[in-house]
Amino acid sequence: MGSSPTSGSSVIKCKAAVLWELEKPFSIEEVEVAPPKAHEVRIKMVASGICRSDEHIVNGTLVAPLPLILGHEAAGIVESIGEGVTTVKPGDKVIPLFTPQCGKCNVCKHPQGNFCLKNDLSTLRGSMQDGTTRFTCRGKPIHHFIGTSTFSQYTVVDEIAVAKIDPASPLEKVCLIGCGFSTGYGSAINVAKVTPGSTCAVFGLGGVGLSVIMGCKAAGAARIIGVDINKDKYAKAKELGATECISPQDYKEPIQDVLTEMSGGGVDFSFEVIGRLDTMVAALSCCQESYGVSVIVGVPPKSQNLSMNPMLLLTGRTWKGAIFGGFKTKDSVPKLVADFMAKKFPLDPLITHILNFFFMVGMGQERRKVEE
Ligand code: PAD
Numbered sequence: 001m002g003s004s005p006t007s008g009s010s011v012i013k014c015k016a017a018v019l020w021e022l023e024k025p026f027s028i029e030e031v032e033v034a035p036p037k038a039h040e041v042r043i044k045m046v047a048s049g050i051c052r053s054d055e056h057i058v059n060g061t062l063v064a065p066l067p068l069i070l071g072h073e074a075a076g077i078v079e080s081i082g083e084g085v086t087t088v089k090p091g092d093k094v095i096p097l098f099t100p101q102c103g104k105c106n107v108c109k110h111p112q113g114n115f116c117l118k119n120d121l122s123t124l125r126g127s128m129q130d131g132t133t134r135f136t137c138r139g140k141p142i143h144h145f146i147g148t149s150t151f152s153q154y155t156v157v158d159e160i161a162v163a164k165i166d167p168a169s170p171l172e173k174v175c176l177i178g179c180g181f182s183t184g185y186g187s188a189i190n191v192a193k194v195t196p197g198s199t200c201a202v203f204g205l206g207g208v209g210l211s212v213i214m215g216c217k218a219a220g221a222a223r224i225i226g227v228d229i230n231k232d233k234y235a236k237a238k239e240l241g242a243t244e245c246i247s248p249q250d251y252k253e254p255i256q257d258v259l260t261e262m263s264g265g266g267v268d269f270s271f272e273v274i275g276r277l278d279t280m281v282a283a284l285s286c287c288q289e290s291y292g293v294s295v296i297v298g299v300p301p302k303s304q305n306l307s308m309n310p311m312l313l314l315t316g317r318t319w320k321g322a323i324f325g326g327f328k329t330k331d332s333v334p335k336l337v338a339d340f341m342a343k344k345f346p347l348d349p350l351i352t353h354i355l356n357f358f359f360m361v362g363m364g365q366e367r368r369k370v371e372e
């Protein structure tokens, strides 16, 4: 996404996709992007993916203040920095972090914690850390989205929410490390801690589910069963490591019973990567009692509770969930980019469409790369 910046200390006018109302297409508008304040960074966006979590805001599944600029899976180049910024400089290639890493809170200080207390995902206030916004459109302040707002040619993020990456990295690919890839891959290797020789079931074969499959395979799983109602997803899932794929619609009995039967008593690890309450319980139910582990990756509809039989846990299953695959963001994103550059995993299979930013007016099922 290119434009004509003036200077680091002035307002930049550029194009952004603004969501004014729920369930409406984005409106491509000219916005003003204020200069970064102290400990903030202004970034020229180069490529942005579309994640189901953006769509969750558009359809009201997640509730955030409007109007706002969505987008949280992206890569770009630092345009200017505010006072006191030390970890990035103008010209650096970076990935914005929708979960920051302040390094100071209880979660950041905990060896396993990654959901920094400075995150805006729990509250969805829609602002910078100081409570104000850097975007204006038609004279109105426009909210930020989880500290990133990457559907804009320029955005401003807090320094705790941006990671410097390898200057040689292809931004139109590594943007996927900003959410979908890392979330899925980390859910397998960090959260579930998939073991060699194990059997895994992955519910939902979108960009995140496919990344879970890559993580299961990298961890040495022997059997990876993909579950999706859309059979068009099976070829890609198999290319990435699924050993078989099934649709719940092909069976009369509940899918958890099918998986329990297929795996001879229950899978070792299961993942819900859709965001539905029924499949969360199905994923828990299909893992082996006594030691099976089930991980919630999909974002559930706001304010909905599910009912489940506590016997599922009493008999020894473990139920977990995590944001961003449990990775500490600022520490891990540069390492994941280095691993990609070292060809430890591919990203090309996750890119299904390349859209021009100005034609990005709706969203579908697939993860897409958006660039100008
Ligand atoms: P996606 O929409 O690309 O993929 C979802 C897949 O689920 C599609 O292939 C659907 O066909 C399939 N599906 C839908 N309903 C069913 C069903 N009843 N049974 C079986 N399959 C079904 O989404 P995505 O891969 O971008 O994201 C998946 C979820 O992960 C979504 O809820 C998103 O909000 C969440 C997410 N979580 C985090 C995190 O940090 N935990 C990060 C990013 C995304």
Ligand code: ZN
Pocket: 051, 052, 053, 054, 072, 073, 179, 180
């Ligand atoms: Zn996401």
Ligand code: ZN
Pocket: 100, 101, 102, 103, 104, 105, 106, 107, 108, 116, 117, 118
């Ligand atoms: Zn923190």
